[in-house]
Amino acid sequence: MSDPVxxxxxxxxxxxxxEGPLARSLNACEIIRKPVDLxxxxxELTPVPxxxxxxxxxxxxxxxxxxxxxxxxxxxxxxxxxxxDKPTYNRKxxxxxxxxxxxxxxxxxxxxxxxxxxxxxxxxxxGLKVFRPVKIIDLxxxxxxxxxxxxxxxxxxxxxxxGAAGDTINExxxxxxxNKHQNSLxxxxxxxxxxxxxxxxxxxxxxxxxxxxxxxxxxxxxxxIRELLTGMYRSDVTSxxxxxxxxxxxxxxxxxxxxxxxSNNWAERVYQLIDxxxxxxxxxxAVSTLAALFGMGLGIGKPDELALAGLLHxxxxxxxxxxxxxxxxxxxxxxxxxxxxxxxxxxxxxxxxRKINVSxxxxxxxxxxxxxxxxxxxxxxxxxxxxxxxxxxxxxxxxFHYLTxxxxxxxxxxxxxxxxxxxxxxxxxxDAIHYNPEFLRKLLVLFSPQNEEKSGPDIAKAx
Amino acid sequence: MTxxxxxxxxxxxxxxxxxxxxMQLEKAGAKHISEAADGHQAWEKLSEPGAYFDVIISDWMMxxxxxxxxxRRVRSSEKYKDIPFIMVTAEAEKCSVVEAKQAGCTDYVxxxxxxxxxxxxxxxxxxxxxx
Numbered sequence: 001m002s003d004p005v006x007x008x009x010x011x012x013x014x015x016x017x018x019e020g021p022l023a024r025s026l027n028a029c030e031i032i033r034k035p036v037d038l039x040x041x042x043x044e045l046t047p048v049p050x051x052x053x054x055x056x057x058x059x060x061x062x063x064x065x066x067x068x069x070x071x072x073x074x075x076x077x078x079x080x081x082x083x084x085d086k087p088t089y090n091r092k093x094x095x096x097x098x099x100x101x102x103x104x105x106x107x108x109x110x111x112x113x114x115x116x117x118x119x120x121x122x123x124x125x126x127g128l129k130v131f132r133p134v135k136i137i138d139l140x141x142x143x144x145x146x147x148x149x150x151x152x153x154x155x156x157x158x159x160x161x162x163g164a165a166g167d168t169i170n171e172x173x174x175x176x177x178x179n180k181h182q183n184s185l186x187x188x189x190x191x192x193x194x195x196x197x198x199x200x201x202x203x204x205x206x207x208x209x210x211x212x213x214x215x216x217x218x219x220x221x222x223x224x225i226r227e228l229l230t231g232m233y234r235s236d237v238t239s240x241x242x243x244x245x246x247x248x249x250x251x252x253x254x255x256x257x258x259x260x261x262x263s264n265n266w267a268e269r270v271y272q273l274i275d276x277x278x279x280x281x282x283x284x285x286a287v288s289t290l291a292a293l294f295g296m297g298l299g300i301g302k303p304d305e306l307a308l309a310g311l312l313h314x315x316x317x318x319x320x321x322x323x324x325x326x327x328x329x330x331x332x333x334x335x336x337x338x339x340x341x342x343x344x345x346x347x348x349x350x351x352x353x354r355k356i357n358v359s360x361x362x363x364x365x366x367x368x369x370x371x372x373x374x375x376x377x378x379x380x381x382x383x384x385x386x387x388x389x390x391x392x393x394x395x396x397x398x399x400f401h402y403l404t405x406x407x408x409x410x411x412x413x414x415x416x417x418x419x420x421x422x423x424x425x426x427x428x429x430x431d432a433i434h435y436n437p438e439f440l441r442k443l444l445v446l447f448s449p450q451n452e453e454k455s456g457p458d459i460a461k462a463x
Numbered sequence: 464m465t466x467x468x469x470x471x472x473x474x475x476x477x478x479x480x481x482x483x484x485x486m487q488l489e490k491a492g493a494k495h496i497s498e499a500a501d502g503h504q505a506w507e508k509l510s511e512p513g514a515y516f517d518v519i520i521s522d523w524m525m526x527x528x529x530x531x532x533x534x535r536r537v538r539s540s541e542k543y544k545d546i547p548f549i550m551v552t553a554e555a556e557k558c559s560v561v562e563a564k565q566a567g568c569t570d571y572v573x574x575x576x577x578x579x580x581x582x583x584x585x586x587x588x589x590x591x592x593x594x
Contacts (some may be wrong), residue, residue, distance in 0.1 A: 038479050042486065065477040068553055071484050072575040097553055098575065 004127030007120055010049035012036045013057050018105055021113040023119040036382035046141040050123040064097050071098030078119045084322050086356040087235035106326040107318055110280035112401040121189050131159055131186035137201050138213040144168050147191035154406045159186055174353045181414040183275045210263055214272050221257040221285035233318055234352050243355025250308055258307040267294055273413050276378035284311055290397035297446050298439055301390040309394055316346030340377040344370055372434040392436045416447045465585050466492035473523040484578050488542045491579035502528025517584050522553040538567040547585050
């Protein structure tokens, strides 16, 4: 193995305030900061950068010209493009013109952070260690693994190596991790190929050529959602044909990725969606999957409609002012929060403008996903069963994913704990009944031990 | 012929790309480079009294008069039909190699490309023709 090196990142016109989520990568690199002007872009920099990040400024250089220019100067390098200008953000074209990838900021800052870490890790030849999650369910007990495995401890933000390449899976350890409600082990980025080879072999043994591991399903789902949603941001997508193509993409994603599963065990499928360490588009994927599963569990709605509503429920946040997108909802001022509260309606508005022909049911599910059971939600303040049942389910899925994802400094909540927490919060404060209490109780019953053994509701046909 | 002697007509609607290609050509030793922003301007340059070019390097996608329009016009003219013509395109643009070849372009490159190497190839071609 070669020695680690310190990669060089050249940043042209990149806003200082967006650098926060990129800190881990930036700290491992030498940074050259330059303004975006043509002479600087074309000048030879020393040291020669490995990675280039350029942010769109005014209109003096068009995106295509910028892409082609940088690609002519930096033929081998990773070149990332950032823009705040949603109406002209055409990720597909930007990539075709020469950028390695393009990001709408601040909305896609977490996608950039993830991709940048990977690029820096590769350029640094191991100087920056990056781990990818692998679902434990994809690893068969007693198999010998030819890749390293680690456990992530969110409480003290550390990865601890638990298995070297060549070790068998330590079952005791797996139980220990499961007791902490974690369903992932972490594999170094440069060894992920070996995991994929391993899982392909497993699928071949099962004669499941069309199948995929849960790890791969979740990764592909996140990637597909990004492709889908970035195709919807551009304001010039207004034709009937384009809308139909987008609708077909949605249906493909729902069929092949959201509802796909190697398992018919309901509780196990829900369990695979907790312990999510990513930020960004993985939320839409998880909520889509959870909404479909919760709907099946409760006998509410159609899985494909709930899944579709889950995919698109938050797309309206892309229409919010940039300064509101940049902050989590709890950090907004009351005035900003009032604007934030329009996002369910913005989602529907955007879907209609793009001529995506969703059913009335899906449209209502999306627009009502922040209505609260007690009538204190938004946008309309509907209460009880005036909120359609599908939207009640989507609201629970949304909250559930938020509660069960990995948050640094906190242990991971199990599905049962998360539901109990929601039930308890509502019992303590009857004025804060946000979610249908009966649905929460029913879902909790589905996680009780006797039901887990019976593998929950019969969903064999639903996938 | 050397790079320094070659008379080059460089056509691209994007000033940056023109500047960049020109810089690279100059680095490779080229001294006589004329620029144009589209096919019409290029034709004007070609038709200027006393003008003479050894090679035309043109972008395909340009407003007003595209690279392929220019190529066809050049190839159908008695005076300029033998000038080597290099067509440049970006990957994102819907251009066809077949169409360019049929219209008579000498070489075809996709951005990003190595201009000096391309120029060297053209000059070798010109020398072999002259010999």
